[in-house]
Amino acid sequence: MYSRVYVEITNICNRNCSFCPGTTRPLRRMTLSEFDTVTDRLRGVTEYLYYHVMGEPLTHPDLPDFIRLAKEKGFKSAVTTNGTLLQKRGRELIEAGVYKVNISVHSFEDGEDATAHGEYLDQILDFADEASRNGVLTVLRLWNLDGHGEALGGNNARTLDYLRERFPDNDATPWKFSPRGARMRAKLHLEYGDRFEWPDRSADDRGSGVFCYGLKDHFAILCDGTVVPCCLDREGVINLGRIFDTPMEEILDSPRANAMREGFRRRCATEELCRRCGYARRF
Secondary structure (H helix, E strand, C coil), X not given: CECEEEEXXXXXXXXXXCCCCCCCCCCCECCHHHHHHHHHHCCCCECEEEECCCCCHHHCCCHHHHHHHHHHCCCEEEEEECCCCHHHHHHHHHHHCCCEEEEECCCCCCCCCHHHHHHHHHHHHHHXXXXXXXXXXXXXXXXXXXXXXXXXXXXXXHHHHHHHHHCCCCCCCCCEEECCEEEEECCEEEEEEECCCCCCCCCCXXXXXXXXXXXXXXXXXXXXXEXXXXXXXXXXXXXXXXXXXXXXXXXXXXXXXXXXXXXXXXXXXXCHHHHCCCHHHHC
C-alpha cells in the first residue's frame, strides 16, 4: 500500500513562478471519465490522492466532482494550490469533502506589487481560517531557505507577519514549533521548505549515489495517464506505462520499476534523470 499517489488532473497553470520550470507537454485536463478509471485502478494501491505534479488544480472546472467521486470510492483527496483562486473556489473544496489543502504561500514573489501581495494573503488566510474550522487539514507552505542554507527574506518576512497577525502566537493560541514549521492551531499548520533544483536531463550529472522514496511510498500519474516514479518527473521522462492501457499491477511490477526500487535500496540511481535531481540529494 502506497502512502499516496500524485494525480495530475491538469498541467495548466494560471501563474508563472520562477521556482517552477513548467512543462513542455501539451496542455491538457483529465476528464471526469478518465479520473473515474484512474481511481478504479488505484483501489487497494493507496488511500490518499494528491492532486499535484504540474498545473493548478483549481483551474480545472470539475475539481469538486473529482473530490466527491474519490470520496465515494474511499479515497482522501489532498489538493496542492498556489492559492490565487481560493477566493472564488475555496468553498467548493470544503463542500466537496476535501481532506487536505496545501497552499504554496510563496507563489507571490518578490518584486510584485505589495498591495496585491496583501490581497493574495488575505484570501489565502480567509480560506485557511474557514477550512480548518470545518475540519479540513490546511497547510501553508513557505520557502524559508534558498537551498544553500541561506534564509529567504522579502515577501517571506511580510508573509510571516500576516500569519502572526491573523493567527496570534500567544498564551491563548500558542504555536507549537518543530524544525520544519509550526502547528498554528487545530487543523492549521505552517510548513517550511527549501528551494531545490528540479531534475532535468540537461542538468549536471551528480553521480549515481542517490536515494529516493519514489516507487517506495509514492508515485505519480500525469494528466494523460502516464505513470512516473515521482511528482518531480514533470515531463514524463521515466515513463513506466499508461494507466489507461496497462494494469496498475503490471506497471508497478515492470522490470524498469523494479530496477529503480532495487537501485534506491542500494543508494544507486538506475535512471539518468535521477542522477540529475537536486531534490533527491537531501536524502
